Amino acid sequence: MPSVMLRKREDGKLIFYVAKKDLEETIESIEFDSPDKWGGEVVLGDGSKYSFEILDAPPKIPLTLQAKRL
């Protein structure tokens, strides 16, 4: 369960950053991204998949969340 720091890049894309793993990737797709549901499976720019817990509302970014590697 790595701690993932999420931030928005200047072009609006979400950046998925794991300091310990030295991983900085864009999030290409996220399973749920609506006002009442956020999270689930995310696919990164390099093709790897992680999953966040499903939240009731989109979180305020930047934020550190726990993610599970799939």
Add this chain to the structure above:
Amino acid sequence: MAAMTREETEALIQEVLEVYPEKAKKDRAKHLAVNDTSLEKANKCITSNRKSLPGVMTIRGCAYAGSKGVVWGPIKDMIHISHGPVGCGQYSRAGRRNYYVGTTGINTFGTMNFTSDFKENDIVFGGDKKLAKIMNEIEQLFPLNKGISVQSECPIGLIGDDIEAVSKKASKEIGKPVVPVRCEGFRGVSQSLGHHIANDAIRDWVLENRDGDDSFPTTPYDVAVIGDYNIGGDAWASRTLLEEMGLRVVAQWSGDGTIAEIEKTPKVKLNLIHCYRSMNYIARHMEEKYSIPWIEYNFFGPTKIAESLRKIAALFDEKIQAGAERVIARYTAEYEAVIAKFKPRLEGKRVMLYIGGLRPRHVIGAYEDLGMEVVGTGYEFGHNDDYDRTIKEMGNATLLYDDVTGYEFEEFVKRVQPDLIGSGVKEKYIFQKMGVPFRQMHSWDYSGPYHGYDGFAIFARDMDMTINNPCWKNIKAPWKTETAQNEAVKAVA
């Protein structure tokens, strides 16, 4: 020598790898690459931030070097105790030339060495008592210090001293921040982890000190300069540009910086990151906790400076944007004169770089402004994200080398035959004796500043006086030069 093609560069890497045993060869092959500007991500072509191979000559430092030497050391009004045996602190003392204003030994302590000087006794019985005693002594001898940091050397982690407890107690007693930093040298693969640990120590022990205290008057133009260590006065040359365009620089991290400035940083509107490698962690943290955005900027060479000034200004209102244009316009004549003077002397010269974690990509623009070409670059302790940012800066089919070994670097230089090498002091004399002009780019070879427009003039002059120095013609012994040989033949005949 003409530029090498991709195939030639690849062949060169293979040839250099040839001498290694099978296992070492496999490992080192991952760290050497030919640049491909079409790649988005560096992890496709190069591996970085891995343990150095045992048995090769690496140029890396340790976590203590990253914390004490880079991040904490330049904070001038704190006393940084090198906690452990005496050598680590003494041999790294003041070597990095982080300039500061103040009276050393009275209210600033940058070039002094404070150490707990561990002896066998302290290893056996623990050094906590000694540390507490030192802190009291410091308070008596240097009452104007604004805080103490404890920079752990290897034995502290090995014997399990509780420096946190000692620090908390001392902090209460003396009423100043006392920061324990767990930067034992054995942690991590290079100084890079030391930067991270130091950032985390700032986050945990310093940054929150003024939360909820709004007595510091803020303006909408407050910025902090983060990751500028004022080497040879760099931060000053940068700061003037930012102030001229109308921004207010609240804090300098950490060159010529104070603990008070660091405590005030959460109040700023924007964090400006120069050295991304060593300070991005704290910038990310402040973005999350205090919603302070951060951007990277580059103050090497007029092209990059103008680019960065405009990028910074775009995040503020028209007043600042106009200010940025004014600054660029004001210095245009000045830097154009510098280029006009030095470009004809330096044009077409080829440079190989091998520096720490930022400059291998940041100084490329400055060389290009002088018409020079960077044909090889590499980081001692860069990570993937550094190489991501480097790929676009470098030309196609140029050499990239991560944590290069002494042997590889020498072989590359012999084959690529650059006109200038920029690297550290450990490489300096090897290459100078090989007859290659060399600049020590960690602390600017005792020159500087190189940041900003003022710095660019000094940069250009230094590169010129190194490359075009008449001494390089006299490296070969007179009787070994070609003309001497010919004459000798004539004499015999």
